[in-house]
Amino acid sequence: MSERRLIEEWLPIAALGEESVRERRSMTALPPTYYLHVWWARRPLVASRAAVLASLLPADADHDKFLHAIGIHGDPVASRRRIDAAKRSGDRFEGQAYEYSRAFTYSPNAADRQWIKGQVSEDLGTFKLLDPTAGGGSIPFEAERVGLSTFANDLNPVATLILQATIQYPALFGLSVGAEYRRIADKFVAKREKLIGSYYPAEPEDACIATNYLYARTIHCPYCDGLIPLSPNWRLSSDGIGVRLLPAKGDGPLTPGRVCRFEIVDKPADHSEGTVSDGDATCPYPDCGRVVDGDEIKRQAQAGGMGEQLYAVVFKRRVLTGKTASGVEKFKWVRGFRAPRKEDDNSALIAERLAEKLSEWEGTDIVPSEAFPENTNDSRPIQYGMPLWRDMFSPRQLLCHGTSVEIYRELLDADRTANALTDLRRAAFVYLALSLDTLLNYGCRSCRWDVVTERVRSIFDRHDFAFCSSYSEMSFLVAGGGYDWAIEKTAKCIEELVELVRPEEAAEAKVAAKAQKRSARGAELFISSLAAAAEVPYSPPPVTITCKSGDHLDHIEPNSIDVVVMDPPYYDNVMYAELSDFFYVWLKRTAGYVEPSLFRRLLTDKDQEAVANVARFKGQKGAKVLAGRDYQERMAAIFTECRRVLKPNGVLTLMFTHKATGAWDSLTTGLMKAGFTITASWPINTEAEGSLHIKDKSAANSTIFLACRPRHQQPATAEKLYWEDVEPLVAKAVRERVQKFQDAGIGGVDLYLASFGPALEKFSEFWPLERGTPRPQIELEKKRKKQGELFPEEIDPYAVTPEDALTAARREVKNWRLEQLTHRKARTDMDPVTAWFVLAWDAFEAPVFPFDEALRLARAVGVDLEKDIVGRLATKKGSDIVLLDSQQRAAKMSWGRGDGSQTMIDVLHHAANAARVRSLEAARELLEKGGWLNEPALHVALQAALEVLPVSASFSKIELTPTLSGFGSDFEALENLRRLAFTEQVDEPTLLSKLRMEEALQIQ
């Protein structure tokens, strides 16, 4: 086996990007690993398998065979282009868009395995792979599917339980674990019906079933004492149905009886105004109408004064649609909305039942009475009067969830007493616990009603504990919904997991089911086909799952791991432990009785978690900087542990993404300090969309793969190099790769991120490095200011960090992009403000992007953001910058004189505005009068602006969002102006040429 590995030479980045997106494009057909249970920042399976295999295979491995083994059996990029073109032209796509199923559905077959084995010259099971921060388990799951010995570890017990259910049980037990799960789920269902059936009132009309109850949280108006139902709007569906409030005024302000009733209306014009905006409330009683400050809402909530009011019931009605040829009646379910009735309010009964139960449950530890932690990054539950975890549920939700736990424990105890708790059954109980978590996720006071899909959204639609002033309560007992849905979802998931890890067994079961003319899915599959499937020989590869901090993997021998593939936390992106407590407090009361060792703590471990967690340093000076330093140290410790267990010739492949250079600096400093050097890097565009996909707000789409090796001692004779020698090499390395990245579909801010890879590769080759001459005083001052007096060490003026390499990379990409955007006309001619505008659009592809990023760009082009940009070309909103189009600038009078004494972008904006409000000819005259028609600087600016502004619908046939339409109009005005006056001097924008060529090809 050659020393260098495939990942150090080649990776099919464009195909992997497209397959990664394709894997998750359909929310209704996600891989089972995603929907078994919530976990945050999961990596695509196809990208994970590619990372695993390419880290193991030799550099000269056959590319086609590699693509086959990872399931890419055609050209997904070409397919995507065809789909995009068909979409734009409005044509129906003929035949199959892709020639093969999504890559992750393909499990390596015997021939693939044989080939891999031949390449690595040993049995696959002898190779050991470690993922020390495995989370939801994409990487170890794929390692297992390839047949490697796998070590999967995560600090978080919820993640560890998910790992067991994803990686261990399906491989170990096959389809029989699904059958066992169905058996205990059936018992659960039989008991639950009897216990909670009475909590949901019957619908007034025949053939109707209530599916969702929509509640508004309430406070009392401090001015008139009216009960205010809180909601940002009263929409119910996208076709105009909504709610009108009918406020009863009593005998006027401060008299009893001031309560709202609700009426369902069909037109948006008839909806009442929302009662909450930006955290403040507006009293809906016409004789008051005062604004109630957000602090007053919180005060009432914390004093126990926040209630809730039912404002609409969503139901489904069974409607006769006709008859079949044989005369059998056909029905369908149709959704409807109704106003609440008196009979819907069974809150007194629920309160009574809950009070009875709670006193019992407190003794038996059935519902989570732990306090929501004070010291977190998001204390909104406490601020809004929910100090205990169980307060995040309405009384009826809590009663149902508590009853579920009670039944779960009864079933478990019965099996334990009967000595029937086999390993298989324990696994089935874990799945049942995960299934009940689905209902927590969709059954708490943080679940919004989604008017577009007309469904309830889960709490973790977002990555935080935002307060929902109005929420949707799902009816847990509705046939096909609630429990039925959650239980069936888990069953389907188990079957699909088995299908991916033990494909032969699943195929055999399907054949057997088919022979008996039964559905190849669902309960019948197990009853009819288990025996047949059990005949298929299978021995799972060894899997070791642990729940430890990744810096202390004492169960792994030194120098024993062949490959580490890991996807660590991304700095401050997700606070895993804080979020997962929502599930942890329930799981410890269900699965915790099956796997007690995972659930000994009160809440999950935040102290050892490797995230930049500001809350851990609350109250301390420079908490943000301290959190960043803490992340760096923790990651360095995890990398050091990886270095200890990795064989000297082993490879560590790291996946990482973050827009902020600070996060990259922390991570890679840790990596190098732990003794690794970066040998290759690949940007995979895991979230990419079509080329015309333009966003309102910027977002990074790429995950960067870094291949790393243990660093060996530098040869003693090596010539000593300084940063000043290495910086040009870094720039050169970036320049050499950036075109390739762009060709692979990487653009915008991702191009800058992608350039970090080659920059760090070169940098780490020479690390540790120092400067030959001290850092300029001004930069030192900035660093001192940032660091404050937090750390005892003095700032070393000769020190060099990865951030220096990243700055060099950014600069190089910026210059290169400017050359491209101006069609290499005269980059030096572009004034800095215009360059900032052009590069901002180019990088962020959106008018809204983070202020910090804008500042970095401003420094790179040499403008003063606060003085030259804010208030002129853009406004500052919170932590974002928002660009202005020509008309917005005209309205704000925020532009220069247009005679060019300011900047070229001012001249362009004056012209675009003239074209938009008067005529194209007026715009041309304006330029002629100013003497701009033959001015090369204007041509360069026009060229670049046309390359970056969003293309309007009249050229692209794709409607822009309202946020973007003004910029699209600027594009249209400038392009028409180009056609009128500058065809000689300014080329057609690249995107329009491409569209024209695509159209021509289609006509042929």
Ligand SMILES: C[S@@+](CC[C@H](N)C(=O)[O-])C[C@H]1O[C@@H](n2cnc3c(N)ncnc32)[C@H](O)[C@@H]1O
């Ligand atoms: C980006 S996620 C991994 C996601 C995973 N690759 C997937 O596809 O689901 C990072 C994980 O690191 C874990 N983690 C954080 N600090 C850790 C530590 N000190 N030791 C081990 N795991 C840690 C978090 O709990 C989280 O699950």
